[in-house]
Amino acid sequence: MSLERTLFIVKPDATERNLVGKILAHVEDKGFRLVEARYTRLTREQCQEFYAEHVGKPFFNELVDFMTSAPVMLCCLERENAVAFLRETIGATDPAQAAEGTVRKLFAKSKGANSVHASDSLPSAEREVKLFFGVAALSH
Numbered sequence: 561m562s563l564e565r566t567l568f569i570v571k572p573d574a575t576e577r578n579l580v581g582k583i584l585a586h587v588e589d590k591g592f593r594l595v596e597a598r599y600t601r602l603t604r605e606q607c608q609e610f611y612a613e614h615v616g617k618p619f620f621n622e623l624v625d626f627m628t629s630a631p632v633m634l635c636c637l638e639r640e641n642a643v644a645f646l647r648e649t650i651g652a653t654d655p656a657q658a659a660e661g662t663v664r665k666l667f668a669k670s671k672g673a674n675s676v677h678a679s680d681s682l683p684s685a686e687r688e689v690k691l692f693f694g695v696a697a698l699s700h
Contacts, residue, residue, distance in 0.1 A: 562640070563638055563639065563640055563642070564638065564639070564640070564641060564642035564643055564682065564685065565595060565636055565637065565638045565642060565685065565689055565697065565698060566636075566637055566638075566642040566643045566646050566678065566679045566685040566688075566689070567634070567635070567636060567637075567677070567678070567679045567685055567688035567689050567692065568587065568592075568635040568636075568637050568646060568676065568677070568678050568679075569632050569633065569634055569635070569676060569677040569678075570583050570584070570632060570633035570635070570675065570676055571626075571627065571632055571673070571674070571675055571676060571677060572626060572627065572629045572630035572631070572632060573626075573668075573669055573673035573674075573675055574667055574668075574675040574676065575599075575630055575631050575632060575633060576630050579667050579675065580599075580633050582667070583663055583667060583675065583676065584633070584635070586649075586663055586666070587637065587646070587649060587663070590645070590649050591639050591645075592637040592638065592639045592642065592646065592649075593637065593638045593639060594635060594636075594637060595636040595637065595638045595697065596635070596636040596693050596697050597633060597634065597635045597636070598633075598634045598692070598693075599631055599632075599633050599634075600631060600632065600634060601628070601630070601631045601632070602627055602628050602632055603628065604624055604628055606691075606692075607623070607624040607627045607628055608624060609691065610627075610688065610691060611623055611624065611627075622672075626672065626673070634692045634693070636689050636692075636693050636697045642685070643678075643679055643680075643681060643682050643684075643685050646678040646679070647678055647680065648662075649662060649663060649678075650662055650663040650664055650676050650678050651663060651664040651665050652664065653671055653674055654671040654674075655668035655669070655670065655671070655674060656671075663675065663676050664676065686698060
């Protein structure tokens with residue numbers, strides 16, 4: 561297996577509760593290496609581009625409002641099989657259905673305020689990492 565890079569975001573509900581360190585420690589304990597990170601407040605334009613596949617869906621504006629409501633921690637993570645393993649590490653979108661020991665089971669407040677985002681496929685990871693960190697972050 562080769563190394564992969566993926567996007568990981570600690571969302572506003574978690575940054576507001578000062579959980580960035582705990583969440584990143586949990587992910588690092590699973591073998592992920594933090595390649596690049598930035599604590600920032602996303603603009604509406606960034607969110608609209610990031611969530612472009614959801615434009616027109618009933619929850620789109622609420623999602624953009626939520627993601628721009630407070631700072632986020634944008635992270636480019638690396639490890640073997642990073643995309644699939646990070647999805648496993650964070651757990652189901654709904655924390656009530658997430659497996660024990662996953663990020664969302666441990667830290668999420670609800671299905672909407674689920675504390676983290678992780679790319680869902682290698683093409684998505686490449687698009688998302690490039691969007692927030694540029695082309696250079698894709699190489700290893």
